[in-house]
Amino acid sequence: MLTRPRTSKALAAAVIALLLPLGSGAATAAGPRFVPGAPGAGDAYFPTAGNGGYDVAHYDLDLDYTPPGPAPAPLTGQLQGVATIDLVATQDLDRFNLDLRGLDVTALSVGGKVAAEVSAPAPGAVVEGAAYWQTQDDSARVWELTVQPRPKLKAGQRARVVVAYGGVTTRPTDIEGALYGWVTTRDGAMVVSEPEGSMTWYPVSDHPTDKATYAFEITVPEGKVAVANGLPAGPPVTSNGRTTWAWNAPDGQASYLTTASVGDYTLRTSETADGLPIIDAVDDALTPANLAATNASLALQDDMIAFFEETFTPYPFGSYGSIVDDDSVGYALETQTRPFYSRVAREGTVAHELAHQWFGNAVSPERWQDIWLNEGWATYCEWLWSENQGRATAQTRFESVMATPADNAFWELDVSDPGPLGLFLRPNYDRGAATLHALRLRLGDDVFFAGSREWLTRHDDGTATTEDFETVFEEVSGEDLGAFFDTWLRTPAWPSMS
Incomplete structure (x- = not known):
């Protein structure tokens, strides 16, 4: 243990006053000291991913997506979203951050109170009233939405943050240059976000230490299928040429494990011998060879689950399945309850991604x-x-x-x-x-x-x-x-x- 020299109470109070950010309440016997939440979760590899000062309990994501037109139209889509985020302050908060990359916020409220959009203030500047601003710095890999609630949030206080946002979707890349996040495809979107790509499609505390539950409503052109984590929250609803797919994921999950993939999928439903629902979304455009290999591999999911349960512990979630997309990326990811596979799901890879539901998803x-x-x-x-x-x-x-x-x-x-x-x-x-x-x-x-x-x-x-x-x-x-x-x-x- 490091021993620190003692200081007088007066000196300590003076030091605290000097350290307080402008606009924060002073620490006094009369009330709490409000400070900004940390701009990251403290990860050495991704310093600004995730955030401090609060814990998210639940995300409700209402997405409206239009994929690109046929070639030679640009490979870009249009995404509009409303994210309703239920969180709990873990400290007395003057302001806090959410991660959001490449999309523009059009409206924001905290606890029903509308916040005003302002330009990012200079360091130490005081911003009056409820406000929000965005910082988008691709070269520094800093993508932050800063929220200043008024009244300020006290530790333990619950708050609902509603963010309306949207923009053009492209094909974002991670720190290594590999595609991730909301990857626009010709027939929809491949949504695979490890390690911190969820910020490319919704405002989020994008680090595994802030797990939350999720609900999704994804509206796409009629004929397209939208697949997310968990189980359907009802049948798809079509109106005016667009279909809304609703999914509910009641198990806590890290943000990088969320998906809302869109494509020309056929949904297949089954269940294990123990009654666990399995939903597979298989792209209609798979080649005959890849479809045959995929079918053979997915047919083993029930046996694999039983084997890993016998070897380790019961399957940790309420559903399972897969998304097999006819993209050209060559990707597999253990998106929670519904792993994603590019072009083909082979037996060894299916076993690998299933095992992640225990090792990586349940324990992250x-x-x-x-x-x-x-x-x-x-x-x-x-x-x-x-x-x-x-x-x-x-x-x-x-x-x-x-x-x-x-x-x-x-x-x-x-x-x-x-x-x-x-x-x-x-x-x-x-x-x-x-x-x-x-x-x-x-x-x-x-x-x-x-x-x-x-x-x-x-x-x-x-x-x-x-x-x-x-x-x-x-x-x-x-x-x-x-x-x-x-x-x-x-x-x-x-x-x-x-």
Whole structure:
């Protein structure tokens, strides 16, 4: 513990007064001190993603989308939305931020009180009354909607924020230059937002530490299908050539796991042997070969769910399914309850994305540097499923990874901290999975799977770190595993089994 020198109360009060932002209430016995919420959730990789000072409980997204016209029309769409956001202040708030990229706010209210749009003020400037402003800086990757409620919000106070917004949709890219977020396609939109792309289609606290429930109403041209998380909230309604699709996702989810994909889909409904609803949305334009492979893979979803439930814990959500889109991106993402697949859903990928519903969705990374906890586990579950099906065993797959030469660049990544440009590098997947198998070999099956179940139970519907993972397995095993995790995760070198 760091010991700080004591100061007098008078001196402390003077220091606090100097530190207070302009326009904030002073800290006195008569009332609270109101300060701006932090402009980010504190993630080292994405400093302005997510926000501080409040916790979102629920998003209600009312979207109206018109896809591009046929080629050679520009590959742009038109999106108009109203986001109703129910949040709770976690501190006395003078103002707070939401993440919103590339779309313009046209109206905003807090607690029913309309806020005025103002230009972004200079640092330290005082803005009078309820107000909002946007900061859009592509070069600095800062996209913020700042909201100044009046009256100010007290810690513990609930508030409803209603934001009307919209604009032209394009094909945004993440920090690595890969497509993500609301990706405009010729027949609709591919909506896949990892790591912080949800801000490209709705105002959001865009970090896994702020999970919330969701409801969607998505209006599209008649004939198009809009698919989101969860279950339908009623049949689609068509009027004046446009159809509204309503979906309800009552399980808490991280923002990057939301989707509202639009396309020429056929919806297929079924349920598992235990009655879990499965809804698959399959693009009508899949090639015959891709459709055949997709059908074969999706037919195994029921068996996969049963296998992972027997191995770990009950399936954590109220529905499941898939979105298989005939796009050209080559993408798969574990969007919650309804993973997204580009062009084809292959068996190994389906097992991987299903496993993410436990590892990544139910238990999400508290920091993006912990992504190996998502990808290593999902990859290891692929290995387990392969073995269950009588193909390559987990041990065989482990030996294949370990056969990678020691001087190969594969071993040069610090898996525990891969950097923002290294989130989706293969070591996070394969070395992450090898780490789990090595842990299993060290502890034995009984302890390893008991630790896995404890991990999922303890951190269900929350977030956790690599250090939390180590703690669980040290408690379950009764061993000091610090040196093990140093070797397998943090040392950028071929790990010795000794």
